[in-house]
Amino acid sequence: MTVPVGVLALQGDFEAHGAALARLGIDSRPVRTAEEVRASAGLVLPGGESTTMWKLMEGTGIAEAIVAVARRGDPLFVTCAGAILSARRITSPDRDGLGLLDATAVRNAYGRQLDSAVVTLTDLDRSVLGGEPLEAVFIRAPKLADLGPGVEVLARRNGDPVLVRDGNLVAATFHPELAADARVYDLVFGAAAARAA
Amino acid sequence: MSSTPIYSSPFTSDAFRVKVGLAEMLKGGVIMDVVNAEQAKIAEDAGASAVMALERVPADIRRDGGVARMSPVSKIREIEAAVSIPVMAKCRIGHIAEARVLESLEVDFIDESEVLTPADEENHVYKHDFKVPFVCGCRNLGEALRRIGEGAAMIRTKGEAGTGDIVHAVRHLREVTRQMKSLTLLSRDEWMAAAKQLAAPFELVVWVAEHGKLPVPNFAAGGVATPADAALCRILGAEAVFVGSGIFKSVDPANRARAIVEATTHWDDPARVAAASEKLVEGMKGIEAGKLVEAELLQTRGW
Numbered sequence: 001m002t003v004p005v006g007v008l009a010l011q012g013d014f015e016a017h018g019a020a021l022a023r024l025g026i027d028s029r030p031v032r033t034a035e036e037v038r039a040s041a042g043l044v045l046p047g048g049e050s051t052t053m054w055k056l057m058e059g060t061g062i063a064e065a066i067v068a069v070a071r072r073g074d075p076l077f078v079t080c081a082g083a084i085l086s087a088r089r090i091t092s093p094d095r096d097g098l099g100l101l102d103a104t105a106v107r108n109a110y111g112r113q114l115d116s117a118v119v120t121l122t123d124l125d126r127s128v129l130g131g132e133p134l135e136a137v138f139i140r141a142p143k144l145a146d147l148g149p150g151v152e153v154l155a156r157r158n159g160d161p162v163l164v165r166d167g168n169l170v171a172a173t174f175h176p177e178l179a180a181d182a183r184v185y186d187l188v189f190g191a192a193a194a195r196a197a
Numbered sequence: 198m199s200s201t202p203i204y205s206s207p208f209t210s211d212a213f214r215v216k217v218g219l220a221e222m223l224k225g226g227v228i229m230d231v232v233n234a235e236q237a238k239i240a241e242d243a244g245a246s247a248v249m250a251l252e253r254v255p256a257d258i259r260r261d262g263g264v265a266r267m268s269p270v271s272k273i274r275e276i277e278a279a280v281s282i283p284v285m286a287k288c289r290i291g292h293i294a295e296a297r298v299l300e301s302l303e304v305d306f307i308d309e310s311e312v313l314t315p316a317d318e319e320n321h322v323y324k325h326d327f328k329v330p331f332v333c334g335c336r337n338l339g340e341a342l343r344r345i346g347e348g349a350a351m352i353r354t355k356g357e358a359g360t361g362d363i364v365h366a367v368r369h370l371r372e373v374t375r376q377m378k379s380l381t382l383l384s385r386d387e388w389m390a391a392a393k394q395l396a397a398p399f400e401l402v403v404w405v406a407e408h409g410k411l412p413v414p415n416f417a418a419g420g421v422a423t424p425a426d427a428a429l430c431r432i433l434g435a436e437a438v439f440v441g442s443g444i445f446k447s448v449d450p451a452n453r454a455r456a457i458v459e460a461t462t463h464w465d466d467p468a469r470v471a472a473a474s475e476k477l478v479e480g481m482k483g484i485e486a487g488k489l490v491e492a493e494l495l496q497t498r499g500w
Contacts, residue, residue: 178214
């Protein structure tokens with residue numbers, strides 16, 4: 001039996017991630033404790049409200065467990081609020097993140113819900129994602145700034161990085177789990193899916 | 198405004214996807230009623246996934262009577278400035294102008310709510326005309342699908358707001374779930390008769406029959422006063438919970454808010470719900486909803 005990918009299920013659109021993984025034939029389960037996080041083969045930190053997730057992680061050891069899973073080299077996929085949690089620094093309000101993504105996450109950088117949008121991304125790293133435009137659903141999205149030297153930018157929106165890779169972690173400021181395009185998931189779990197097959 | 202028929206692609210338009218997208222992000226969380234910035238900050242610090250601005254919490258509306266309206270503009274601006282989480286606000290049923298004002302204030306979600314005094318006895322707002330998403334209440338599946346037909350991107354089952362009594366939230370969650378399950382058992386020949394009986398748009402009846410759930414997130418509201426109440430809503434299928442008077446009408450709002458957030462996430466782990474409740478003293482006194490006379494009920498507003 002293969003070990004499932006853990007989808008952090010404290011709050012947010014974790015079910016949408018589970019459904020997206022299932023469509024790709026990748027086994028996953030929702031995780032809500034430090035033990036469950038550690039027992040996962042790879043992690044997804046979903047969209048939702050990062051302030052709520054921080055609150056629910058307090059005193060549980062979950063943050064430490066996520067860092068441990070990342071340090072052992074498991075694939076990590078973090079979207080929107082998940083990308084905020086993973087960042088080195090976070091603004092508005094200012095605080096430290098988990099430090100898994102060498103960048104600063106600027107919360108609500110595009111504005112409020114009225115500025116949420118479905119955008120067709122064409123400024124892509126074609127060697128990684130191919131030539132087809134990528135449909136991206138942005139919901140009260142953050143921006144990523146102060147990228148470290150080891151961070152690869154895979155897609156941009158109006159020049160801003162929106163899909164990046166930092167070692168075994170892939171971060172999207174949009175929601176690939178709400179779109180039908182599998183390329184971003186393949187980027188993260190391609191190897192894992194092939195192993196399972 | 199576009200005159201495109203809504204059933205050509207009601208769930209595939211980018212505008213609607215973005216609205217439902219925000220509702221997806223609020224799943225598993227607690228949306229708390231607040232009347233000012235101070236309460237909004239307490240809610241955010243406790244882990245609320247959004248706050249709901251309104252003029253008075255339902256228990257006060259019930260006690261003081263009078264016409265309940267949209268929150269004052271100054272309060273909405275104050276709340277938006279105070280917190281970084283989404284800010285929702287209530288407008289009266291059918292009050293198109295209040296809804297437009299809330300949209301111009303850039304609230305993140307509008308609740309066209311029976312808790313406020315209805316502005317239109319017959320019609321709800323046509324919500325596809327707005328860029329901001331709407332949530333509406335329902336007591337049964339037909340009401341839910343009528344609101345979605347008008348463009349609601351989120352449904353909340355109505356409890357009896359301001360009572361602290363969970364019984365009507367349970368009744369309506371059970372009712373909607375039972376009706377959805379029943380639809381899945383029908384053959385195609387029976388769908389139109391079901392739509393007629395539910396007084397609901399046919400295409401949405403078909404969608405529910407084929408999927409066994411609503412096409413938008415389904416949250417619970419009304420009468421939630423304790424962590425166990427929140428867990429009960431989740432057990433019965435609610436994907437998130439709205440809490441109104443239950444927090445700021447209790448003696449320990451910050452602790453209670455925090456505990457309800459914890460219980461909403463760990464609803465399936467009774468030990469966690471117990472631990473979350475450990476430090477709480479008594480909840481809001483409340484009113485037994487079954488003792489209210491028909492004219493005192495808020496849930497019967499809207500249709």
